[in-house]
Amino acid sequence: MEIFISPHTVVQILIPLPKWVTEEIEKDPDLAYTDQWGRRNYEYLSLGCDTLPVLKGRTPVQCYADFMRAFRDNFKHLLGDTIVEIQVGMGPAGELRYPSYPEANGTWKFPGIGAFQCFDKYMLSSLKAAAEAAGKPEWGSTGPTDAGHYNNWPEDTPFFKKEGGGWNTPYGEFFLTWYSQMLLDHGERILSSATSIFDGAGVKISVKVAGIHWHYGTRSHAPELTAGYYNTRYRDGYLPIAQMLARHGAVFNFTCIEMRDHEQPQDALCAPEKLVKQVALATGAAQVPLAGENALPRYDEYAHEQILQASSLNVDGSPVDREMCAFTYLRMNPSLFHPDNWRRFVAFVKKMKEGKGARRCWEEVEREAEQFVHVTQPFIQEAAVALMH
Template sequence: MDKANYVPVYVMLPLGVVNADNVFENPEDLRRQLKQLRAAEVDGVMVDVWWGIIEAGGPKQYDWKAYKSLFQMIKEEGLKLQAIMSFHQCGGNVGDVVNIPLPKWVLDIGSSDPDIFYTNRAGVYDPEYLSLGVDNKPLFGGRTALELYSDYMKSFRENMSEFLEGTITDIEVGLGPCGEMRYPSYPQNQGWVFPGIGEFQCYDKYMKADFKDAATKAGHPEWDLPDDAGQYNDTPDQTKFFGENGTYLSEKGKCFLAWYSNKLIEHADQILDLANQTFLGCKLKLAAKVSGMHWWYKSASHAAELTAGYYNLNDRDGYRPIAKMLSRHYAILNFTCVEMRDSEQSADAYSGPEELVQQVFSGAWREDIEVGCENALNRYDANAYNEILKNSRPNGVNPNGTPKLRITAMTYLRLGPDLLKTDNFDLFKIFVKKIHAGLDYLPDPSKYFKPITPLKRSKPKMSMNTILEATKVSPPFPFDAETDMPVN
């Protein structure tokens, strides 16, 4: 088998491996588990590096000691590392088993100016991530939100330099809630339940003012933010905005949705540009995570995607423009929900995870960027593994060379007692062998895919008009119905 078929697999470490008090808990237990992963020929691990832990002591008071110990252990056990710059809160969303808020001094600023946080139409603030409306506003002791993120990443580079040559392969830059490039449109801690359409999150005073400017420039100063888009757990047809011939199809609706989604792209572009400057010359790749909003994908309005900031319709590609922006930074698009099949979803959710993955991957590959992926939910069964394997090499292996289509890496959610149960771990080890295309562990990425080279400076900034050329719909690349290397 040609080594170009080998897809590396990483495993996410527990969310609280470094706890909220900045203590590396149970290192002996973790070392034993890392040894099990390495023996199973896992290539590496992914770790959240929490802003709320590192800069907890006050502005620019960074404490990396616990993470240094953790990274050193990962290095000693011969594993690669994907490090997430986690600028979001942990707690209040699917799978959050620990609570790690944003730094207290940031929350204190929010107590007197809650508009620094994303806000829904009812005026409920969400303190899990700073609103992109304050990206360039010096509200944090004279620093802007972008400067907070930039200073954090610079401190990471200075303090973790020994791991930036050979251990860390990716820096995934947090761009929103759950580290994902999206708005916090479906917060469980505000009562959202699947498959609710979610709510737009742009009613803080900074975003309101920005939209008023955009509407005025469009010749409609009288336009306001939507007041007909329903509530978290509505269905599209319960709202005027997303219903049949809804507001989303009107000029006013299109103006709003273009502004809402473009702001998200600009937010990501600015932070990734700062990340590129920070890690320039390091042998690693930048990555950004896009959420797999698969529910209501098969409805006309794609309501759940629209509230999250993905302006994706049957006649408008909302994901390829993101890929085009990422191409400027040589960044990997990391996508979720690759373990899900349409047949597993309830019909009333109009869910289409298989078509969604196919669309997003195809758009990224057309923009000539690399694709990584994650499973969205904890799964230990053959059906989930086989779906991941299919999406990892959508047209199967090529014994004589590089497969026609392949991802860069797969990150598996998540290390814990359930994964390490004998039956589960035995099947997981088979999965690792299959995603490696039956090959033995290969420690050197240059032997099986695009080598990791010193990070180059981002290309010149693209105009939004250039980015939006990618909204034109193209048919997705064909994907096989099943993997040619099933675990069973």
């Protein structure tokens, strides 16, 4: 198993859309994702204009491809050696999803259900065409307007409530199928470009999928639906994503691997363990590699043990010899290099490296790790100081 450590600085780094793209959005605000109240989101361009020449005569997908091609040409001497995997951004925070739960300016707060992002003219044009093709033109004028606000809970809304909710009606099925398919189609387009551009470069291509575990225990799974994952109590929304990635030989990268159900707010019916299990089964069925990462900064053995358990993919229905292909540990900061945290982390990495076949106890592994901790102490102290500046 490959283990990556991701750095985290005290100041949050925001990488916005290029200035020349925001200038085009100023000319045509509908290039940005839009909610039903007209609020625009500038984290990523609307999927509705994926194939339209709205960026100075080029489509967004063509621009994404040009960027990937430039990256390949400038870093070709590092590909396959120093750079062994390229995670292709598919949306906000690099994840394949809609920006349905924006934290900026306090718009959304955990565990709100989020909001649909399909009210720009390009998305509405696609919805209109889909409704006409389905013989229901009356369904194509707008997205759901009874799905509540960003910080509502499912039962607060007519659309997401468990009894008689619009999500579980013919209209709801039509809308959610279209909404999620737009996301899948976007993934197909970007991956088609990525796999073509990096073919033969010796790198894996991976895609990050968000771990939306809150309200997972409800029937509608509202936060997943607004993010574009058509996953409900009656429908598997992760298998189509896994199958799409499998068609392009990409890695399915998933988060919240360190979480346990009981650690999260139970009134919000959070279930990260059940969600990870569902994703493990979906990726197993699609025969696509699964990689993971933790969502929160954790340095305790309890979290490490959960990561080990989740990465072993010991779930009913999964192949016995299967495990996660890689794990990214978040985050590299001064806390990680605290003596006790570092000692636990070294033992954790050693255990991860040994894989699911190892059956040794933590104490034995930690004793072996002591020597490494002692040898690396001067470097660790130096790293901790550096990260504080």
